Amino acid sequence: MSVIRFRICALMRIAVVFSLVRRLSACGVAAAALAGWLIAAAGCMAQQQLDPGIERRIDAMMAKLTLEQKIALLGGVSTWYTHPEPSIGLQSIRLSDGPAGLRSGIPAIAYPAPIALAASWDPALAQEMGSALGRDARARGVDVLLGPGVDIARAPMAGRNFEYLGEDPWLASRIAVGYIEGVQSQGVSATVKHFALNDQEYNRHNSSSDADERTLREIHLPAFEAAVKEANVGAIMDSYNLVNGTHSTQNGWLNNTVAKQEWGFKGVIMSDWDSVYDGVAAVNNGLDLEMPFLHYLSPEILLPAVASGRVSTATIDDHVRRILRLILRFQANGRPPDDSISLFSESSDRIALKVARESIVLLKNDRGILPLDPARTCTMAVIGPNASPAVMGGGGSAIVATYKSVSILEGVADFLNAAKARPGCPHTVLYDSGLPDRDEVFNATRFDRGLTQQVFASRDFTGRAQQTLRPTLAEDRIATTRTGSIRWTGRFTAPSDGVYYALVHDGRPADRHALYIDGQLLRDPAPVEAGTWYIPLPRPLRRGESVQVRFDYLPNDIEAFPGLGIINADDIVSSRARRIARSADAVLIAAGFDKNSEHEGADRTFALPPLQNELIRNIAAMNPNVILALTGGGNVDMNPWFDRVPALLQLWYPGEEGGAAVADVLFGVQNPEGKLPVSFEKRWEDNPTYRSYYPQPGTPGADCLSGDWCGSHTATAQVHYSEGIFLGYRYYASPEVNKANVQPRFPFGFGLSYTTFAFSNLRLNRATAHPDDPIEATLTIRNTGSVAGADVAQIYVSEQNPRVPRPRIELKAFQKVRLAPGESRTITLPLNRRSFAYWSERDHGWKVDAGRFTIYAGDSSASLPLQAELTLN
Numbered sequence: 001m002s003v004i005r006f007r008i009c010a011l012m013r014i015a016v017v018f019s020l021v022r023r024l025s026a027c028g029v030a031a032a033a034l035a036g037w038l039i040a041a042a043g044c045m046a047q048q049q050l051d052p053g054i055e056r057r058i059d060a061m062m063a064k065l066t067l068e069q070k071i072a073l074l075g076g077v078s079t080w081y082t083h084p085e086p087s088i089g090l091q092s093i094r095l096s097d098g099p100a101g102l103r104s105g106i107p108a109i110a111y112p113a114p115i116a117l118a119a120s121w122d123p124a125l126a127q128e129m130g131s132a133l134g135r136d137a138r139a140r141g142v143d144v145l146l147g148p149g150v151d152i153a154r155a156p157m158a159g160r161n162f163e164y165l166g167e168d169p170w171l172a173s174r175i176a177v178g179y180i181e182g183v184q185s186q187g188v189s190a191t192v193k194h195f196a197l198n199d200q201e202y203n204r205h206n207s208s209s210d211a212d213e214r215t216l217r218e219i220h221l222p223a224f225e226a227a228v229k230e231a232n233v234g235a236i237m238d239s240y241n242l243v244n245g246t247h248s249t250q251n252g253w254l255n256n257t258v259a260k261q262e263w264g265f266k267g268v269i270m271s272d273w274d275s276v277y278d279g280v281a282a283v284n285n286g287l288d289l290e291m292p293f294l295h296y297l298s299p300e301i302l303l304p305a306v307a308s309g310r311v312s313t314a315t316i317d318d319h320v321r322r323i324l325r326l327i328l329r330f331q332a333n334g335r336p337p338d339d340s341i342s343l344f345s346e347s348s349d350r351i352a353l354k355v356a357r358e359s360i361v362l363l364k365n366d367r368g369i370l371p372l373d374p375a376r377t378c379t380m381a382v383i384g385p386n387a388s389p390a391v392m393g394g395g396g397s398a399i400v401a402t403y404k405s406v407s408i409l410e411g412v413a414d415f416l417n418a419a420k421a422r423p424g425c426p427h428t429v430l431y432d433s434g435l436p437d438r439d440e441v442f443n444a445t446r447f448d449r450g451l452t453q454q455v456f457a458s459r460d461f462t463g464r465a466q467q468t469l470r471p472t473l474a475e476d477r478i479a480t481t482r483t484g485s486i487r488w489t490g491r492f493t494a495p496s497d498g499v500y501y502a503l504v505h506d507g508r509p510a511d512r513h514a515l516y517i518d519g520q521l522l523r524d525p526a527p528v529e530a531g532t533w534y535i536p537l538p539r540p541l542r543r544g545e546s547v548q549v550r551f552d553y554l555p556n557d558i559e560a561f562p563g564l565g566i567i568n569a570d571d572i573v574s575s576r577a578r579r580i581a582r583s584a585d586a587v588l589i590a591a592g593f594d595k596n597s598e599h600e601g602a603d604r605t606f607a608l609p610p611l612q613n614e615l616i617r618n619i620a621a622m623n624p625n626v627i628l629a630l631t632g633g634g635n636v637d638m639n640p641w642f643d644r645v646p647a648l649l650q651l652w653y654p655g656e657e658g659g660a661a662v663a664d665v666l667f668g669v670q671n672p673e674g675k676l677p678v679s680f681e682k683r684w685e686d687n688p689t690y691r692s693y694y695p696q697p698g699t700p701g702a703d704c705l706s707g708d709w710c711g712s713h714t715a716t717a718q719v720h721y722s723e724g725i726f727l728g729y730r731y732y733a734s735p736e737v738n739k740a741n742v743q744p745r746f747p748f749g750f751g752l753s754y755t756t757f758a759f760s761n762l763r764l765n766r767a768t769a770h771p772d773d774p775i776e777a778t779l780t781i782r783n784t785g786s787v788a789g790a791d792v793a794q795i796y797v798s799e800q801n802p803r804v805p806r807p808r809i810e811l812k813a814f815q816k817v818r819l820a821p822g823e824s825r826t827i828t829l830p831l832n833r834r835s836f837a838y839w840s841e842r843d844h845g846w847k848v849d850a851g852r853f854t855i856y857a858g859d860s861s862a863s864l865p866l867q868a869e870l871t872l873n
């Protein structure tokens, strides 16, 4: 069967090559570009197919449209709707975020974040979640879902890692294809985003992701390519950032050459929301649809451009055809919400639970303290800011408002309430957020001679002020004006040695503050809750040492309720949390990021949010049976507490059923089976992007590492992808580049289980082959432990004597296998030409060199016990 497919493929290649030669020679394309096309075509790509019936309908509609009407169709009419054109019976279609659940104004199911889906290593599960999302969209009358996001994780700080699928292009491609096929099976278009290299959030409109072509082709583009060529995705969303110096929305190489010409993309390339910067450049360079409004692709800009010949009518026509094609292909013209689908669907909720259960990664389990035995866990303490309310997902456009949310506290309490209790061991679940009460800190903070308060009528702290002296600042009502300002000054003397934090609270969301210590302005980290920040003081203080404090406040109303306190890090853990931790049989600490501290538009810190390291260290000292459950889109700095915490779970963002999934894993109802889709470094400095993730000091944009626009900042930050193709495990596993043999704390593909597995008997169906031959790797996995579980067989390819630098190992196939205790299964995984290929900069195409390859198999990038040899000729 596969032989026939390959022969047909070879014939198709010849036909494609001939037709390309004809098309390209007719256009007079340069010889070098022609050579590139030929090699790319030789990859036997499946072009997106056109439906002749739909094309005829588009022809008929186009014939009735004037140029003005066509241009009007190139943009949205409101945040979520495209432009209607009644004269041809065309209605608006509706778009909606996002990757982890519908954000259409009506509550919806919050699925685990896409990074969790990637951690499941299960494309079939991605398809199930995609189908559920597609149904949720249909129920809400949404025609185009704005997901999945498939940008590749470079650094753990990137604010959108949680929306993406990890560091590996093959894993990301498989999950993306499953997800898109699922969504589109429901008649809803998916949108693969953000094309391309939206790998950092700082200064996102104005930073250029600069990578060489090989790095783009091998690492950053394959998931987009698979979305187009395999999953036949309906839409692509261009990113905010520039790629190699040109904004994506006007990057002709990305949109026209690669997506539309090489990959044969026939759908719509839309902008991200407000990511068009030049209308003429955008239409000429492949952007079809400007969202959410027609600002730059407007008649005012495009009509004169057409008249002067800077934009051709053929170009406009092609964009319009694509928009009509998307609408007709998904039968989205005026389709009403499908009321036969429940807005809160039990079956979708169960899929959310399933993804959460199958994606949690058990990173550490010293002394086998997990799973907990409910019969022996009489008192369980649940502590931490992320225990309650539920932390379902990260923030920004991926946020989902839900009908249901199971917090970790609820999940654990429900589980233990339902579990059979032993006589003398009734189940008790004790809870504390771990952090001190805000008002207690404000009221306990003593300033040396009190705080001087000055309320100014001016906005800039000048002119006459009403002056008072107050002992504390504890959210008391202060009368002011919208155009006024308030300043507090005082001295704080440290009562003991230590690291100190200022606790700052804005009483109203639109108020603004600035805190100065000894004249130095301190930067706000992520808020611990709306309007509340713990800001570390610039240096530790010794007992009796004092600092000058200045707190400037710009109220936005006629009254203000600010708070200010200073607290020693050692006092940060509430005394109740310490007490219950001491008395419990086991303690679950729920910490990490949330929608306020990890979201688009800004990067997060590598360190956990303020005070969490102190919380973990303190609580871990109270009880030997501490389990830490972390929420976030990727790795964090674990050094402050790693050796003190015996068990560690990576939850990613587990969606609305997260708490139930955590309880199932804790008590062994679910054997953990998630595997890392990204390497977890020990230190940020170990990451191969360390030297290039942020612009070099002194270079443009280096002073703008947060926010969308950085105020008036206009210089473009250059982010050089200096790691090239050696990203993540490709770097750690390659001694040629990783000369100091730096190893991550937890390698890509890693995840523990409550059982053990043995891999054996790796065989290839041939020892010598042509790259076009179907190659199959067969191996056996056995569950050698005493409980049922799942492991992921991972196949990595290695070229023994490559002619160009290549990573030592590259993931090229994987399969999740569920096994009962003692059971073994033999599985066969396919490899193809692309599994062995690299992108040849010289030949401008995918290339397989004849030579010897090693095929490795195992269950992480650092645990590959099996190998087999293959010679390609």
Ligand code: BGC
Pocket: 097, 098, 146, 193, 272, 273, 397, 600
């Ligand atoms: C995000 C997109 C999102 C869009 C619409 C933008 O800010 O970058 O991912 O789909 O908003 O909400």
